[in-house]
Structure formats: structure tokens, C-alpha cells
Amino acid sequence: MKLIACALALGIFGVQPLYAGETVDVDVGGGMVVKLAKDRPLKIAFFSEGTNNSAMTAxxxxxxxxxAKHGWAIDVSDGSFDAVKQSNQIANALNRDYDAFIVKPLEGNTMCEPASVTAPQRNILVVNAVLPICRRSGKEGEAQWSPGTLAYVGGTQTPDAFLEVLHKVRELAPGPQKVGILTGNDLNPITLNFEAALQRFLAETPDWSVVAKARTDWSTPVAFEKAQPIVSAHPEITLYFSHYSNMTRGIVQALEAAGKLGNVKVFDAGGTAWAKQAVKAGTIDFTTALYLRSNAAASIEAIAAAQRGEPVPRVIQNEGKPITKGALVQFIDSSNVDAYQPEAD
Incomplete structure (x- = not known):
């Protein structure tokens, strides 16, 4: 019995020992409260989908x-676009001495129980960033927050946001279009959100025809590899689009290699440093602002506010940046490109 009691006290059987110093009670919804250390620096685990593109590194x-501004320790786990690997990483972290998680899930549903149930039970505060968990990837606004977590930070890559982008494309490229599209990987919540928006858009835009579409790992080299055969096999395509700038860059490289750059329209979402230069050069008509460095910083600041005992919004929209004119998306074109400060390469 003494052995079992000692094991429980040490957290060996999955019970996070309560911090003996000063704590603050943080209401995470669902009738759950996390007791967060108030009188010392925190230890954070950051779970990234991967590290192979500029958005993730930013x-x-x-x-x-x-x-670092708070003097906190932070460990980063690279999910490598492998949902099973990421699940194992979180399972291992639940049995360590972390105070808080920032979770950017590869597959939101499998992350639901560990992030919104097990973590608060083990006295770990969770912020869900970019990709909603618990079957909320297609939701909008306040519905993106999952009870059991402190907050959700994101909101610029929802179905409604992507629909705004597609409407802008249609405005700038009116009439019938034959379209080539590159997307992220299968089952990724952002990919699913884009697909949901695309289906809604095509239903209201019958003179658009998607003649080629390919999945990627979000990187430029793979996007180039996937775009080349599309460019070669489909000379009838009049418009290309991707929902992240690294993929769009691969499309542009493929068109350039085929001597077709400038003969078709190319549209982008993602707002990287490359996209800014491409807008200035006229290679793409517009991009969209994406502040993933700010998203991560806002996630940290939400935890800091909770540690101070301050109220934290359940949903922090626009990656923590101010909402622009009430819209979900900020468009970057020739009229405002010089003022735009990209957060990713």
C-alpha cells in the first residue's frame, strides 16, 4: 500500500501531483478547473504539426x-505530419511535469480526449491553436473552442474564411474558369475546411470547373513535383490556386519551367515573404495575411493571463491580431502590399 501511495504521489500511474506552492484556479469549462502554478516560471509543451514549411517554423x-519573455521553458514536439506520432507525443507528455500544452493537432478528433479531458484532469492547461479539436474543425467563431481547454486561437482558415477568399478570386477572374488546385494533406483540418468551402463555392459558381487537384505536404518541393504533371497534362487550365503560399510557390515554379508563367492567373492564400514579393512583381494577384508567429505568441500570452488570474477569451480570432473591417480575411494586393509585414518566409 505504501508503494502504491508513493507511486500516485509521483504521478507514475498518470496522476499529476498537485503543485505545493501558490496556485490560481483556471476555469476551463465543462465543470473542470486547472490549478496553475502562480509563483514560478511555467514549463510548456508545444505540439507542432510538423517543421517542414515556413508557417510551422514561424x-x-x-x-x-x-x-522567453516570461522566462518559461518550452519544449517543441514535431508531429512530422503523422497523427499517430503526435498522439504518442502527447500521451508521453501527459506523464511529465508540464504546466501547459499548446496543441496544433494534425487530426483534431483524436486529440480531443487527451487535450480536453485527460490534460485538465492531470492539472495541465491547454491552448488549442490553428486547428480545432473535438470535431470542431468546420465550426466558426465561438464554436471553435472545446470545453476542457483554456482557449482556441485562430479563425482565419475556417470554411467561411476560405469562402471569402474564393469569392475574391471570382471577383478578379470573372466568367468561366478551368481550375487547377493544390491543397494540404488528407485529413488535415485546414485541408478539410478548404474542401468544404470549395464545395459551397462550386455549387454557387457553376461556370467553374476543377480539372485537376493534388494533395501535398504543404512544402514547395512537393508542390512543384505535383504541379509539373498538371501543368503539362492540362493546357486548358486558366487559373491556379492553393491555400498556402509554399504550395503556390511550387505552382509558379512549375509554370515558369513550362514557359507558361503569365499566361494563366495564379491566386494565393498564406501571406509569406515570398507571396509579398510575388504580389509586388505581379506574379500573383493577391495573397491573404496569415500571422502564425502571432498565433503562437497569443497562445503563450493567454496562458500568462491565466497565470495572473485574468479572464481569457474562449476564442481569440485572427491569430490574435485585430479583426480587419469585421472580415475573416485580410487581402494583400498592390494597394497595400508595401505596408504588409509577413511573419513567415
């Missing part, structure tokens, strides 16, 4: 910079 850098 997010990681933003989290590290924000944590």
Missing part, C-alpha cells in the same frame, strides 16, 4: 520568443 519561433 509558429515555433513565435512560441519560443513569447515564452
Amino acid at each position: 509558429s515555433i519561433e513565435g512560441a519560443k520568443e513569447a515564452a
Whole structure:
């Protein structure tokens, strides 16, 4: 019996020992309260979908910079676009001495129980960033927050947001279009959100025809590899689109290699440094602002506010940036590109 009692006290059987110092009660919804250490620096676990593109590296850098300002320790786990690997990473972290998680899930439903049930039970505060968990990936606004977590930070890559982007494309490219599209990987919540928006858009835009579409791992090299055969096999395509700039860059490279750059329209979402230069050069008509460095920083600051005993919004929209004119998306074109400060390469 003494052995079991000692094991429980040490958390060996999955019970996180309560901190003996000063704590603050943090209401995470669902009748759950996390007792967060108030009188010492925190230890954070940051779960990234991967590290192979500029958005993810910007997010990681933003989290590290924000944590350093508070004197907090932060460990980053690279999910490598493998949902099973990421699940194992979180399962292992639940049995360690972390105070809080920032979770950017690869597959939101499998992350639901560990992030919104097990973590608060083990006295770990969770912020869900970018990709909603618990079957909320297609939701909008306040519905993106999952009880059991402190907050959701994101909102610029929902179905409604992507529909705004597609409407802008239609405005700038009116009439019938034959379209080539590159997307992220299967089952990724952002990919699913884009697909949901695309289906709604095509239903209201019957003179658009998607003649080719390919999945990628969000990186430029793979996007180039996937775009090349599309460009070669489909000379009838009049318009290309991707929902992240690294993929759009691969499309542009494929068109350039085929001598077709400038003969078709190319549209982008993602707002990287490359996209800014492409707008200035006229290679793409517009991009959209994406502040993933700010997203990660806002996630850290939400935890800091909770540690101070301050109220935290359940949903922090626009990656923590101010909402622009009440819209979900900020468009970057020739009229405002010089003022835009990208957060990812």
C-alpha cells in the first residue's frame, strides 16, 4: 500500500501531483478547473504539426520568443505530419511535469480526449491553436473552442474564411474558369475546411470547373513535383490556386519551367515573404495575411493571463491580431502590399 501511495504521489500511474506552492484556479469549462502554478516560471509543451514549411517554423519561433519573455521553458514536439506520432507525443507528455500544452493537432478528433479531458484532469492547461479539436474543425467563431481547454486561437482558415477568399478570386477572374488546385494533406483540418468551402463555392459558381487537384505536404518541393504533371497534362487550365503560399510557390515554379508563367492567373492564400514579393512583381494577384508567429505568441500570452488570474477569451480570432473591417480575411494586393509585414518566409 505504501508503494502504491508513493507511486500516485509521483504521478507514475498518470496522476499529476498537485503543485505545493501558490496556485490560481483556471476555469476551463465543462465543470473542470486547472490549478496553475502562480509563483514560478511555467514549463510548456508545444505540439507542432510538423517543421517542414515556413508557417510551422514561424509558429515555433513565435512560441519560443513569447515564452522567453516570461522566462518559461518550452519544449517543441514535431508531429512530422503523422497523427499517430503526435498522439504518442502527447500521451508521453501527459506523464511529465508540464504546466501547459499548446496543441496544433494534425487530426483534431483524436486529440480531443487527451487535450480536453485527460490534460485538465492531470492539472495541465491547454491552448488549442490553428486547428480545432473535438470535431470542431468546420465550426466558426465561438464554436471553435472545446470545453476542457483554456482557449482556441485562430479563425482565419475556417470554411467561411476560405469562402471569402474564393469569392475574391471570382471577383478578379470573372466568367468561366478551368481550375487547377493544390491543397494540404488528407485529413488535415485546414485541408478539410478548404474542401468544404470549395464545395459551397462550386455549387454557387457553376461556370467553374476543377480539372485537376493534388494533395501535398504543404512544402514547395512537393508542390512543384505535383504541379509539373498538371501543368503539362492540362493546357486548358486558366487559373491556379492553393491555400498556402509554399504550395503556390511550387505552382509558379512549375509554370515558369513550362514557359507558361503569365499566361494563366495564379491566386494565393498564406501571406509569406515570398507571396509579398510575388504580389509586388505581379506574379500573383493577391495573397491573404496569415500571422502564425502571432498565433503562437497569443497562445503563450493567454496562458500568462491565466497565470495572473485574468479572464481569457474562449476564442481569440485572427491569430490574435485585430479583426480587419469585421472580415475573416485580410487581402494583400498592390494597394497595400508595401505596408504588409509577413511573419513567415
